[in-house]
Amino acid sequence: MADRDMQGPLLQVQNLTVTFQTARGPVHAVRNVSWHIDRGEVLAILGESGSGKSVSASAVMDLIDCPPGIIETGEIFYQGRDLLKMSRGLRRTINGKKIAMIFQDPLAHLNPVYTVGWQIEEAMTIHGMAQSKAQAETLRLLRKVGLPDAEVAAAKYPHEFSGGQRQRLMIAMALALKPDVLIADEPTTALDVTVQAQILQLLQELQAETGMALLIITHDLGVVAEVADRVVVMNKGEIVEQGTAAAVYANPQHPYTKRLMAAAPGQGALHEGEQSSPILELKDLRKSYGAFEALKGVSYVLHEGETLAIVGESGSGKSTTARLMLRLEKATSGQAIYKGRDLFTLSDQELFRMRRDIQMVFQDPTQSLNPRMTVYQLISEAWAIHSDILPKTRWKSRVAELLDQVGLHSEHMHRYPHQFSGGQRQRIAIARALALEPRVIVCDEAVSALDVQVQGQVIALLDRLKAEYGLSYIFIAHDLPVVRDFADRVVVMQGGRIVEQGPVRQIFEHPRERYTRDLLAASLDPDPEIQARRRAARLGKEVA
Amino acid sequence: MQSFLTKRAISSGVSLLLLIVAVFFLSRLTGDPTDLYLPVDASAEARENFRELHGLNDPLIVQFGHYVADLVRLDFGESIRRARPALEVVIEAFVWTFQLAVITMAIVSAAAVSLGALAAFHVGGAFDRIATFFSLIGASAPDFWIAIVAIVVFAVGFGWVPTSGTGTVWHWILPIGVLFIRPFGLILQVVRGSMISALGSAYVKTARAKGVTPKKTIFVHALRNAMLPVITVIGDQAAALLNGAVIVETIFGFPGVGKLMIDSILQRDFSVVLAAIMVTALAIFLMNILIDLAYAALDPRIRY
Incomplete structure (x- = not known):
């Protein structure tokens, strides 16, 4: 194909089809994908896991390993020249210099054994800059991304920084040579909500300053609403819809996009729970690790049939509270009163009996389900341990019943966890928790790792089971929109303390504490218009 | 520290x-x-x-x-057999063993690390297959057999090198060559495995996105991370050599501490046996500290 003239888009992907050879035959990662991006523009590629949203960016960066990957058709034009026809060596001169990329999980993406200063310098020296100049530039870049003590920071290693700081380091490294295009693959996914807001703001500022094109790959409608001019929606390796972010949100055309928009959390009616009797009460719970106080006196009450959400950023102590309550760790002081008894003073035998009543569902079902046990074994194991619940002759029919209740096929009980999707695995984990007929289920970030549509389904399932079994939930989460839709009451934690607690309406509509307001403000709304208004408010300007 | x-x-x-x-x-x-x-x-x-x-x-x-x-008082007693201080006898032998161990391990480490790293770069490629094949043979071949075959072929058959003893550079070739084979195979396998995971890591992806050349990606970004498990195996193998490569030293008549120990046990020369054990134990203790320090030097996340 003839080269484009310089009037064309800065970066253009055309009819890209990539397949991967797997043991089970070829898999189409993306099919006939086309998009383009121009200087000064923010394009978002939106999709759920497995949608192929990162594949075209990997093709741009020459990060697809061939084999097993095969680029079957397509062109990728950068300034009119087809990258796919260039030599590896030539592409390396573009990578990092003209087109740069940052990733999710910056800790894994920074080399653990070199100082961050060295790594940022390398981004420049590799493209021919003199060492001394690169050193000076590194310090300037570190200050620019909000690490003011640049000399000290440059000599440190990645593990010595916080998650948000690490993403700032990645950004400094990517922007070192003032690239034309910055590709950000899920740049804020692992970060706390307030940190996410800061990183997105930094990206927007830097883009406005340099006029680079910014390609954001994300699963999060809120991120799209906050930063994107245009959006490309992907599903199962194909683009189903593209347009301006506002138009796609307000008026989605494709059925998939419609479903996706409808599934976005934070849009449902608020729960108006009536007060019932307390079932579990924490009194002045404290926990220290050496000199470090992880919990500084936490008290809250869980009522019968209630969903109590514990929200907070990482390090706030929200999971520690649950671990202490279940006696997975020993509390330094305090009480946990369940049915009139202090859980912390129970004998081993009483504890064994209590464990049945309070069950837990974890964030990552891939890790919390033993991969070498079938679903039947995973669920019935509970009855082998607590032998008085169910006679062995009834195990099979009860497993079938439970699977049915969590929306899985009962004939799949002899399959292994890896044969299910992430959402299905979380359903298995819920079925396992239900097997012991608990009164309380602690969900520790139980839906955080799931795609938004699956998230909605699991939440609906939890809601239904609550009514059927008369359960109470302690729902630990960092994702405020999900909490808003699901919780009856909310406890907001920060730095080992409770900042504020109350009914969900009070917390979301009339927060009293500044920290709660900050959290809510940092949380992103899927509606681009609302985000535009918030952005304007942040900048202290009126919306036109 | x-x-x-x-x-x-x-x-x-x-x-x-x-x-x-x-x-x-x-x-x-x-x-x-x-x-x-x-x-x-x-x-x-x-x-x-x-x-x-x-x-x-x-x-x-x-x-x-x-x-x-x-x-x-650092007095290990007299060697009954040699009528000299036991420590003197042992140190004399240990110097031989130490030289043999250092030279062998230096060659082994350099060869195994560089070849293992290259093998990992194209997993399943021709080079990888050849390297894996020979390293597996090396790792599993019994060294007494190799030693005898080597003497028969290279010393007796071709007459290129002396059969045993010391004196010239040529005397070193067979012992080093035989001692080389097994650690080489083992270390190469560990390097290869460790490098495969390092090359598949996220930070290598970042390096590629930065435009780092393949050579620098392998030897600068991946290798230092991959070296941590390798150091352990190198230390382990070096310790085995410091202990005296009993069989190889005996076959080649090499006057090292391994041969000395066997001889002294057979001669019930207790002072020498004890002194030899103390000296090698001390050497291994020092080497373990060196390994720990190497760990800390390679990985900033490890601090003592």
């Missing part, structure tokens, strides 16, 4: 002490040296004098007391 070294020194000291106890009493179980050193028809009087001279008549516990008291 200081406290780490102190702790290590204390714990090693305790192990050393237990070792002294075990070796002293166990070696006495091998029999009375008098039978070995005096002619069969030696008079009872001569035997008695010999025992008296070497303190063999005292109760074991008293002998042990004397031994420990001497140890504190």
Whole structure:
């Protein structure tokens, strides 16, 4: 194909089809994908896991390993020249210099054994800059991304920084040579909500300053609403819809996009729970690790049939509270009163009996389900341990019943966890928790790792089971929109303390504490218009 | 750091002490040296004098007391066989073993690390297959057999190198060559496995996105991370060599500490056995500290 003239888009992907050879035959990662991006523009590629949203960016960066990957058709034009026809060596001169990329999980993406200063310098020296100049530039870049003590920071290693700081380091490294295009693959996914807001703001500022094109790959409608001019929606390796972010949100055309928009959390009616009797009460719970106080006196009450959400950023102590309550760790002081008894003073035998009543569902079902046990074994194991619940002759029919209740096929009980999707695995984990007929289920970030549509389904399932079994939930989460839709009451934690607690309406509509307001403000709304208004408010300007 | 070294020194000291106890009493179980050193028809009087001279008549516990008291003064006793201080005999042999171990491990490490890293770069490629094939053979071949075959082929058959002994550079070639094979195979396998995971890591992806060349990606970004498990295996193999490559030293008549130990045990030359064990144990203790320090030097996340 003839080269484009310089009037064309800065970066253009055309009819890209990539397949991967797997043991089970070829898999189409993306099919006939086309998009383009121009200087000064923010394009978002939106999709759920497995949608192929990162594949075209990997093709741009020459990060697809061939084999097993095969680029079957397509062109990728950068300034009119087809990258796919260039030599590896030539592409390396573009990578990092003209087109740069940052990733999710910056800790894994920074080399653990070199100082961050060295790594940022390398981004420049590799493209021919003199060492001394690169050193000076590194310090300037570190200050620019909000690490003011640049000399000290440059000599440190990645593990010595916080998650948000690490993403700032990645950004400094990517922007070192003032690239034309910055590709950000899920740049804020692992970060706390307030940190996410800061990183997105930094990206927007830097883009406005340099006029680079910014390609954001994300699963999060809120991120799209906050930063994107245009959006490309992907599903199962194909683009189903593209347009301006506002138009796609307000008026989605494709059925998939419609479903996706409808599934976005934070849009449902608020729960108006009536007060019932307390079932579990924490009194002045404290926990220290050496000199470090992880919990500084936490008290809250869980009522019968209630969903109590514990929200907070990482390090706030929200999971520690649950671990202490279940006696997975020993509390330094305090009480946990369940049915009139202090859980912390129970004998081993009483504890064994209590464990049945309070069950837990974890964030990552891939890790919390033993991969070498079938679903039947995973669920019935509970009855082998607590032998008085169910006679062995009834195990099979009860497993079938439970699977049915969590929306899985009962004939799949002899399959292994890896044969299910992430959402299905979380359903298995819920079925396992239900097997012991608990009164309380602690969900520790139980839906955080799931795609938004699956998230909605699991939440609906939890809601239904609550009514059927008369359960109470302690729902630990960092994702405020999900909490808003699901919780009856909310406890907001920060730095080992409770900042504020109350009914969900009070917390979301009339927060009293500044920290709660900050959290809510940092949380992103899927509606681009609302985000535009918030952005304007942040900048202290009126919306036109 | 200081406290780490102190702790290590204390714990090693305790192990050393237990070792002294075990070796002293166990070696006495091998029999009375008098039978070995005096002619069969030696008079009872001569035997008695010999025992008296070497303190063999005292109760074991008293002998042990004397031994420990001497140890504190760094006196390991006399070699019965050689009539020289045991420590002197051992150090002389240890210097040979030490040279052999250092040279062998230097060659092995350089070869295994570079070839293993290259093999990992194209997994399943021709180079990888050849390297894996030969390293597996190397790792599983018994060294006494290789040693004998090597002598038959290269020393006797071609006459390129001497069969045994020391004296010229040529004498070193067969012992080093034979000692090379097994650690080389083992270390190459570990390097390869470790490099495969390092090259698949996220930070290597970042390096590629930065435009780093393949050579720098392998040897700068991936290799230093991949070296951590490798260091452990290198240390382990080096320790085995420092202990004296008993079989290889014996076959090649190499005057190292391994051969010395075997000879001394057969000769019931207890002082030498004990001194040899103490010296090699000390060397291994020092090498373990070196490995720990290498860990910390390679990985900033490890601090003592």
